[in-house]
Amino acid sequence: MSPPPRHYVVMSVADRQFAMPVDHVRDALGPQRLSAVPLAPRIVAGALSHRGRIVTAIDLRRCLGFADRDPEGGWMGLIVAHQGALYGLIVDSVDTVLASDPQQLESPSAALDLRWRPVAGGLIRPSGKTAGDKTAGDKTAGDKAIVILEIGSLLDPVMAEAS
Template sequence: MTDGNQYCTFTVGSLFLGIDVRKVQEVIRYQEMTRVPLAAKVVTGLINLRGQIVPAIDLRPRLGLPPRAAGALPINVVVRNSEGAVSLLVDEIGDVVSVEADSFEPRPETLRGPSRELIEGVFKLKKRLLLILDVDRSVDVTQLAA
C-alpha cells in the first residue's frame, strides 16, 4: 500500500496529511479559478496551469471539514493520476518527510465521516501522526452529488 517512503506533507484543518512524493507534480500558490456549473461542491473550479486546464478539488469539504476562514487562500498541490493532473487545495504546505515503510499502520478506527474512506493509513512521527491520503479516491468525485 505504501511503496515509497517519502511523503509531501500538508495540513487541512487540524489534519496532518501526506501524499507519496512520486504522485506530486508541483506545489503552487493560489490561482484564480473558473467555476464549473453543476460540478460537485468539492470541485472549486478549473485553473490554467501553463496552458493545461486542471480541476481544483478543495480537500476541506472532501474530508468533511468546515470551510476556510474568509480571506484565507488555499495552496495548490498538483497531483498526477491515471486521468491526468488535478489540484488539491490545502491550507498549508509542509516538508517532504522520510518514513520507514514497516512503520505504516492501517487507518485508525476513530476516523469517521468522509475522511475514513480517503485515508489509507498512518505513520507515527515523533510529535504527531501523518495520515496518508489516497490520491485516487480523493480526486474521484463521480459519486458525489453536485
C-alpha cells in the same frame, strides 16, 4: 536489509496534517484565480491554469468534511497526477516532504474519524510516537498521526459524481 524510505508530501487542512505519496505530486502552487465550473459538485472549487493546461481544483476541506476556509485566508494547491489526468488539490498549506520507513506505516485504525476512513491509506507517526500515545483526533492513537491519503480513493468518487 530494510526497505528504502517512502517519501510523502505533508499538507495541512483545517489544522490537521495529511500526506500523499510524493510520486503523485507534480507541483505546488500559491493561491491563484479559480474559474467557476457550472453544475460541478460542491467539492470542486473551480478550474485553474497550470502550465497551459486547465486543471480541476478539488477543495480538500470539503472532501474531508471540514468547514469552508475563510474567503480572505490563504491557500495552496498541489498538482497531482491520477490515471493520466492532473488535478489541483486545494489545501491550507504544504508543510514538508517526509521520509518514512515503510515498516513504521500503520493501518488506519477503527477509531480514525469516519470522514477519513474511505480515503486513508495508513498513518504515519512523528518520531518517537507510538500507537499507544493518546491525544484527540484519531481517538485512540493520537492527533499527531498524519493520515496518508489514497489518491484513487479520494479522486475517483469525486470524478464519478462530476460526470
